[in-house]
Amino acid sequence: MSRPLNAINVPGRTSFLEEIFRGALRLDLVHPFPAQPESDRKQGDALVAEAKEFARGLVDPALVEKSGELPREAIKRLRESGYLKLQSPRKLGGLALSDLNAFRVIQAISSWSLPLGLVVAVQNSIGFAPLVQILPEGPLRDMLSERVARGLISAFADTEPSGAANLRRETVAVPTEDGHAYLVSGEKVFSGNAPFAELLGVVATVQEDGREMRRLVVVDPDAPGVRRSAEHEFMGIKGFPNGGFTLDRVRVPRDHVFVEKPSAHDVRITAQAGGLAILGRMYLIAAPSLAIAKLCLEWSRGFVRRRRVDGVPLAEYEEIQHLIGQSLADTFALEAVAEWSLLCEDAGLNPLFEQVVAKNLCSLLCWGVVDRTMSLFAAEGYETAASKAARGAPPVPLERSFRDARNLRISGGVDFQLDYWLSKLAIFSYHRAGVLDDGRGAEQAAEARELLAAALTPRNQRHLAELHDSVEEFRARCAALAKAYPDDETLFAQEHTLIAVARWATEIMAASLVLARAARRTAEHDTEAQDLADIYCTGALRRIAEYAREALEEERPDTGRVTQRWITGDGHGGLLDDIVADVTDPDTSGSEVPGPDVS
Structure with missing residues (x-):
């Protein structure tokens, strides 16, 4: 082959x-099965302990949840730290960590504040800190290296309003007549760290040699023609900075476009950026998933220890044992998948296949754990931490983690x-x-x-x-x-x-x-x-x-026929009887927005 x-x-x-x-x-x-080398593990142990203390001193997760924002001072201190450059060389102010230690640090920060952990994960996965390491020598690498050394926060702008699953990018980069630059036009949404990004990595379609290619274009968000169009709010990960941009004929110097060797296979984003994104999902998805699963284990133990039903300790009921045992096993499996995906390359193996599937495996295992924990806690799990604190119950933020965990099944695909x-x-x-x-x-x-x-x-x-x-x-x-x-x-x-x-x-x-x-x-x-x-x-x-x-x-049921009749309005209309389908616009004092036409 x-x-x-x-x-x-x-x-x-x-x-x-x-x-x-x-x-x-x-x-x-x-x-x-591989084990982390002892010297690397000890380095990781020390850095994880430091990261925990750093995160605890940086933000109050309850206040971040309530305000929906990370404090600007926290972002400033992140820039001054090495946490945005976990694997960058020391000459750029990075920590030069192994893949597994970078994962462990992100897991630790995410366990205290998931929005904070995701800011760190974005920079170390699809930010310019890792990208600069694969760039060829030249002006673009020199410029980005200097910016990374100064604590650059960047955003990766790939997803468009038409959806992330499309192979073609509607954002285009058109060469200027003199050939010295490109004019970039389009719209991007759901870009992590966008609200305060100092540089954008924009995936755009370029016409080259009669065929369409996807290129990564480095854009200054303060350049003429760039507008920060939105800040997205989600049902979970409150406080994680995420937003969109519109670009209208933004002039980008030709040497600010990352030109890669042609790939033998068509991919959604550029080939080398795609490789970074595959490893990046370990940091963006798998590390937070493991953090949430471990928190749920700790919360479950505390809950079961203090609760009885009809005088019988909760831990003595078989189904409770089943729920907790399954969550323990799933967390063990989550660790196995993460460790293998990040260590197998040391044995000369190709880690990409395992890292691709780790996104789904880890987020789904996490979801199983948090869902079981919600069932275990029942109403107390569905109750917010603030409400529990007000009545003197342990303010376990399970409801918040439940919403956060659902995001992990969506983010990254x-x-x-x-x-x-x-x-x-x-x-x-x-x-x-x-x-x-x-x-x-x-x-x-x-x-x-x-x-x-x-x-x-x-x-x-x-x-x-x-x-x-x-x-x-x-x-x-x-x-x-x-x-x-x-x-x-x-x-x-x-x-x-x-x-x-x-x-x-x-x-x-x-x-x-x-x-x-x-x-x-x-x-x-x-x-x-x-x-x-x-x-x-x-x-x-x-x-x-x-x-x-x-x-x-x-043979399977004919879901296609059923769906088509529903979509065209030719069948199954009775399923919407007796409901109000209109929605209200939260920004216009409750004025109604027409719902779908179901006539």
Whole structure:
């Protein structure tokens, strides 16, 4: 495979998940499960402790929630710190951290204030601090390096009002007649850190050699023609600065456009910026997800310790044990996915596949934990922290975390859309190219499978065997789909099936990582890791069975016909009887805005 088969395939560097796509459970790649190097871990421990104290001294999360704003003084102090340059070299004032330590610092800050953590995450994922490291030598790199060294806060402007899922960008960069600059026009929305960004990274469409290309254009937000058009407010992450811009023939010097080598595969944003965004989701989504899950575990323990039902301690009820046990196991799995995704590259593997799916895995696992915690707390969970404090109850901000966690399933790509793209852009490329595992993968993994099984409890050994069987079934089903739909257009129209296929593969990966991590933790004298792995894999295998069933379905209800009749107004109108469909405009003192025409 000398030419990349898809946008994240790297010839000569495989990954555990990629091998699952090829039909092999390469346990030799994950066992023994990697551990953070001791010296790096100690550095991380010290920095995490510092980050916790820094965050606690910077903002009051309850006041940020109430005001909907981060204090300007907090932004100023962030600029003066190294937290906006976690992985930048020290010559730029950065901390030069490893991927895992950067993740840990963002997790720590997010656990105190998620809006503050997201400001840090944006700068260290899709800001200019990481981008400058991949720029070629030249004026653009020199300018950005100097700005980053001075504490630059930037915004990545990609999403447009027409939606984030569109491949084409309506924002355009047109060369001037003299060829020295571009005129950039368009509108961008949902841009993190936009309200106080000092530079913008704008993804725009450029015509080059008769074809459309996407380029990253560096724009000064104070330049003529740029207008900060909106500051977005969300149901959660109150205080996270997010907004939009309009650009009207904004003149940008030609050397402020990042020109990349042509990519063999069409991608939503530019190829190298896309690679940064893949790792960036680990910081933007996975780290906050893990922070929220861990907080929920702590809050659950405190709640259960102090509550009784009819004199019986809450912890003695079986269903309460089930809820908490599942949340503990899901948090263990969340850690396994994060650690693997950030450490596997040290073993010479391609981390991109795992980092792509980590966004969904981590945000969904977090959502499961916070939802169970809400059920456990019941009305006290739905109650705001301020209301609880007013009546003397522990002011646990579970309601806030519930709203924040829902954002994580949307930010960075809606979960089902990412699953579909994974199947469309990656999984079936191996079938089309005829490069499935030829049996050598199983041979390479045979010894590791035996060693891993020997390190597991009997129940976990059975889980491992079931995962091995599921990979074989997965391969056969994907091959059958590729044969049944020989042209891509027809295959890719089977969206629901392709989503199930992607989730099937992702669950196999996650459960395998959990077992491998449990084996390593057992060797480190963790006597409880195997129980958590058993709980997680029991649930994962149930989900795998459901995804396999969906992927194997030959007939389904006709949702297309039902939906089309509803959208055109030709059917199912009675479902809207007896309601008021109008909405009110909050900015016009309750005046009504007409609802949808349902006649």
